[in-house]
Amino acid sequence: MSRASSDVKHPTSDEHHPLGRPSGGWQLRLYRIVFESDTRAGRNFDLVLETLILFSIVVVMLDSITVVSARWGHVFDALEWFFTAIFTVEYIARLVCVERPRRYAFSFMGVVDLLSVAPTYLAFFFPALQALIDVRVLRMLRIFRILKMGAYVAEFGELGRAILATRRKIAVFLSFVVMVVVILGTLMYLIEGPENGFTSIPISIYWAITTVTTVGFGDITPKTDLGRFLASLMMLMGWGTLAVPTGIVSAEFATHRVLTEGGTRTCTQCGNPIHTLDAKYCSECGALLP
Known part of the structure; x- marks a missing residue:
């Protein structure tokens, strides 16, 4: 997964940031809110965004139920346009607050952000595309930023390797x-x-x-x-x-x-845990190490 739009924590210089972190002004302030979660404003922004994503997914699911949609369909339509408007503003904000908006637009999360709003606009002209709105569930990947689950992200990296x-x-x-x-x-x-x-x-x-x-x-x-x-x-x-x-x-x-x-190896015969990684036999009992 591209890390271009997530888990970016205060790079020391612009060349170390794939999107180009602004040097100052309103762009930097907006960037800290939108892309970083180690400030109160950033955390609140992420929490509100994730809550809206969850509600939007629930709306899409409920709207797929014929009985529920027949009664509350007009409410679901209004809510969907509300969510789409919010996510459109968020997508534009992410583009304008980085030095390299093109790189963000073509990153994994940038494409997901675009796909989360595009189906609603396309469905206005092509109703058959309404089902594509469910792609918004991919945006839940950002939950790792909110909960600061850095250890879990690192484990995913090790699993990938x-x-x-x-x-x-x-x-x-x-x-x-x-x-x-x-x-x-x-x-x-x-x-x-x-x-x-x-x-x-x-x-x-x-x-x-x-x-x-x-x-x-x-x-x-x-x-x-x-x-x-x-x-x-x-x-x-x-x-x-x-x-x-x-x-x-x-x-x-x-x-x-x-x-x-730099772990050690344990002998299965005598339980001696102190062996180097290149050891073949136990230093205590001489048994073959696993």
Whole structure:
């Protein structure tokens, strides 16, 4: 996620800020309110903004209920235009208070901010676009700025690095899963056949995917004993399928944490916790370290 419009805390100079922090005047005062949350005005601005976002999402959800919309539709329309006007002013304020408005406009959060107001205006001319207003839920990512959850943001960064470091292992694992569902789906097509709902190999592969991932929509089910036996094996295999990528990322995450924080290794035989990262054997009992 681009950090161009969030979690920016008083850079020391303009070149260290991707958007160009104003040097003074009304732009700097507005910037501190809109982009920074370590002042009372900034915190209040963020809290009010998040509250409005929450209410706007609730309005969109309620408006999708036919019975409720039929009675309160005119109120929801008025509220939607009110929210859109507020978010439009906020979007313009973000553009005018930075030195590089173009960079903000094309950043991740800049695009999200634009998409949160554009659908309402477009829906005025094209009613079918009304559903796109739900993209505003993405703006809830800014909740991390309000609650000053810096530790959680850092953890997300570490998780992202762990996933990036294990991308080849995960790709290999997913390739294996694809081969499994293709083979088992084809077998199920041969076993059950069109008379039991498995009308084609792609449909059978779809069933295999929903079964291995333990989703199981139930729209297609095997009817023969052999088919049910194969389905049972796939369901059991699904539990392991879910655990493998989690274990890969978790192991990389733990390794990264140990390497960066300079942790020690503990012997599983005698419990001696004092070992360097490059140690292979326990200095107390001589057991092989994990």
